Amino acid sequence: MRACPESPFRLQPLVTDENRHYWEGGSEGELRFLACTACGHWIHPAAPVCPACLSRDLEVRAASGRGVVHTFTVNHQPWVPGFEPPYVVAIVELEEQAGLRLMTNIVGCELEEVAIGMAVEVCFEELEDGAWLPLFRPVGGGGQA
Numbered sequence: 001m002r003a004c005p006e007s008p009f010r011l012q013p014l015v016t017d018e019n020r021h022y023w024e025g026g027s028e029g030e031l032r033f034l035a036c037t038a039c040g041h042w043i044h045p046a047a048p049v050c051p052a053c054l055s056r057d058l059e060v061r062a063a064s065g066r067g068v069v070h071t072f073t074v075n076h077q078p079w080v081p082g083f084e085p086p087y088v089v090a091i092v093e094l095e096e097q098a099g100l101r102l103m104t105n106i107v108g109c110e111l112e113e114v115a116i117g118m119a120v121e122v123c124f125e126e127l128e129d130g131a132w133l134p135l136f137r138p139v140g141g142g143g144q145a
């Protein structure tokens with residue numbers, strides 16, 4: 001399993017039957033999404049129908065967890081008590097499909113090292129409610145970054 005550095009506080013997601021695969025996949029070290037069995041389109045956020053072909057034949061698949069930083073910003077504002085800035089908020093595009101993107105944090109490196117196009121890989125942080133938050137770190141970032 002790819003572990004991330006622990007943070008002092010995270011907001012807890014609302015885990016439902018429709019998104020459980022995404023939030024609990026980290027317990028097995030997998031970044032999971034719905035994918036269309038008819039056309040192969042990856043779907044995120046979860047939806048009951050494929051936006052590409054309108055098929056309802058969907059299955060849960062594990063993604064590689066590799067991608068690139070599409071864009072990012074460094075937050076310097078203390079928006080959430082207990083989650084102290086600065087930290088990187090990024091959109092990561094996964095290698096499985098153009099447009100398959102996640103909003104996340106970049107961890108395991110200095111703020112100045114983050115760059116658009118940087119290769120990253122998923123790591124997971126376990127949350128209090130049993131969900132696993134996918135975060136990203138530079139490729140080759142090791143175990144506990």
